[in-house]
Structure formats: C-alpha cells, structure tokens
Amino acid sequence: MKQAIIIGATSGIGRAVAEQLLEEGWRVAVAGRRAERLEALRAKYGADRVVCRTMDVTQESATELLDELLAEVATPDVLLYAAGIGKQNPDLEEGMELRTVKTNCEGMVRIVDHFINYVKRVSHYGAEHRAHIAVITSVAGTMGMGQAAAYSATKSMQSAYLVALAQLARMQRLPITVGDIRPGFVATEILNPEKRYPMLMTAERAARYVVRSFERRERITIFDWRYKLLVGFWRLIPRWLWERLTMIKN
Template identity: 50%
Template sequence: MKRAIIIGATSGIGEEVAKLLVQQGWHIGIAGRREEALKNLQATAPGQIEIQRLDVTEADAPTLLETLIRKLGGMDLFFLSSGIGSQNPDLLPEIELNTTRTNVEGFTRMVTSAFNYFKARGEGHIAVISSIAGTKGLGIAPAYSATKRFQNTYIDALAQLARMQHLNIHFTDIRPGFVATDLLKSGKFPMLMQAGQVAKSIVRALNRKKRVVVIDGRYRVLVFFWRMIPRWLWERLPIKN
C-alpha cells in the first residue's frame, strides 16, 4: 500500500493531486487550514483518506504532521503544496513578511520534519511545489520570487545532504507557471494553465521520481530564455505580470 501526505490539499493543485493519487490506489493523509474542506474531500473516499487540520506557519505543525502520519499508518511520499504569493510593487511590509512566513518559515518547518522522518525510516520521497518565479527576481512580486528561489536552493541542499549521509531519499522540485488557482485570483496572467491538467503532469513526475520538473512545455522554453538574460537587461525589463 502506497501512502502519501499532502500539505495544502484544501484547494487548487494540492486538492487535484490528492484526487488523482486516490484514483491510483494511494492511501493519503491530507492537511490544511480549512477543516471543512478537508472533510469534504475525505467524504469522496473515506476508506483511503485521513485528515488533519494544520497550519504550516504554526509551531505545532510538525507534531500535527506526526499525528497524521500515525493515522495513515506511515508515509512514503511527502508532498508540500501550501504557499502564498502576491504582487506587491508598493512593498507593503506585511505582504512581504506574510509571504516569507509561509514560503520560507513554514516550508522549512515541514520539509525538515519530512526529511527527518524519512531519515529515521530509511527511505522516502519529498516533493514540493515551488515556481518558475524562482528563476529571476520579479520586481512586481519580490518576496514571492525570492522565497521560491529559496525553496529551489533548499531542496538542492537537502538532496546533496541525503547523498552525503547515504540516505535513500528522493526529491522532486515542481516548478509550475501560472495556474488558475486562488493564488492568482486577481490580475490577468498569460499562458494560464488549469489546476487539473497541471496535477496530471505532477503525478506523472511523482511516479517517475523526477528531480526537477517545469510545467508545461511553454514554460520550459520561457525559463530557458529567462536564464540567458543578463542582469543589466533584466533590471530594465518592464515586467508587469
């Protein structure tokens, strides 16, 4: 029996991935801040889904993760889908700090907990949703792009650490482009993808244990060219979305 924990499964990509894993026969534990949404998803497959209300920004989140793992009977895959982001060209401090609390502090809290669990267990798979926004610093969303770069680098570091310690832990860094979720509920975004289709690509990558995956092909091309833009030119580009 394959068992996965999904953090951030109350909506969007996390919810869609949860549904697909259930269809594939996984037993899953889902966590998020909205307990009612968790219960609604559990009702679709009560024999395969355990739930736990959890907020990654709170200090007790690792303890609640352990509770959910016990409910599920173990964990083979840890999938972190929780994150926030906003355009903030006015640099309102609370927006920047809230983004950091979730995408850096909360991310680190949960990923280190999963790493230590798999280290004790002897094997496992850690997957996270970061973003193509980590490729370059986006002036309209400084904290969001910076925290996504942090996530990319942190997973790189943990992958190296696992090899240094001879641990059988796999890592998947999932970097989507713009996805039609609550995260992008305001503004117009080019090449917008649907969460259901993105979730299918994610599950394929998880099954193959791919190390890094940019979703989709259009964004792979975009990221390729982004990386080639020199800093002096990037700083002069009027990126608005």
C-alpha cells in the first residue's frame, strides 16, 4: 500500500488529493487546523487508512506533530505541502501580508526541511525507494502581482526554494525527488466567492493532475494547458512593460 502525508488537507486541493489517493487505496496522513474536517476524513475511510493531526504550520510545534505522523506512516512515498493562504491585498494590510509569508514560506520550510532531515536520518529510503516531496505553489509565482504582493512573492519564493532543494538533493545524493505544482485558478475556499475567475477548474480535476505528477515524479507541473500557454506568454513580457500593465486584476 502506498502512503502519503498531506499538510493542508482540510479543504480545497489538498483535501481532493487526499480523497483521490484514498479512493485509489493509499494510506494517508493528513494535517491542518480544522480538526473536525480531518476527523470527517478518518470517519469516511477508517482509522487504519487515515492518520490525522491538528496542525498549524506557523507554529514551531508543527514539527513535533509531523514526527507523530511519521511515527505512524514511517516511509511515505509522497509528502505534499498543500497548506497556503493568499488574498488580494491592494491596501497592503500588514497582518495579512505577514500571515501569508508565515504560512506559505515559513510553514513550507519548516515542514519540508524537517521531512528531508528525517529521510536523511532513517534507513528506510534508498535508490529503490525515494521520497517525493511536492509543494502546491502557483502560476502566480511567475510574476510579482500588484493586487497580491505577498501571495505572488511567497509563491515565487516557494518555487525558488524547490529549485535549491532539487539541486541539494543531487549534490548530497539524497533519495528524494522534488515537485513544484503550479495550478491556475481552482474553485476552492482560497478564492473570493464574490468574484468570477477565468479558466476555473474544480478541485477534483486539479487533484487528478497532482496525483499524476506524483506518479511521474514531475519536477514542474502547470495545469491545465491554457495556463501553460499563459505562463509561457507572461515570461516573454519584459519587466518594464509588466510593471505598466495596470489592468491586471485577478
């Protein structure tokens, strides 16, 4: 039976990935702040298939809780960091900007680094059994976005961090592969329910791309093809022009 740990599995993409893996017969350890949602997953699939811990990734205690999950799921095939927050914040409300940095950057580093050090320490992994570490970043990390400065910048940081980890894993010959998963708009609680978003997809469809990326151990996953095109186009726009494009609102 394959095993995964998903941090940020109470809603949205993380939750949909957890459900898809469980439907496919995986054993899954899940974490997030909303305990009742974790319990609901456990009640649906059974305590032998779902391990859960109530965790806030912005707290130092998150690593102890990760250790507790690892005590029960000793050799996860996949660790998915799906926790994240982000809002449009053109007024630069400082609390929101800083919470975004804490969750998306500090939280990711805390969880991913702790897991890598675990993989280094234990003897379960090797050439035959490598751990795949994946983070849900965003196409928004491609460019700084005026409406969501902290969000776009934290996504950019996440992607750059994963480049560094992929290189470090090769330097140190670690039994680890690294995946950077960059969705476009997905209909989840992170989006503003009062707004309309272009090229929106369901969390279930997003989860299918994510699970396929695990199977292929993809380094970078952008979905769907429309966003691949869009990102390719964005990259051609020079910075001086991008900074003058004031009509970009989403």
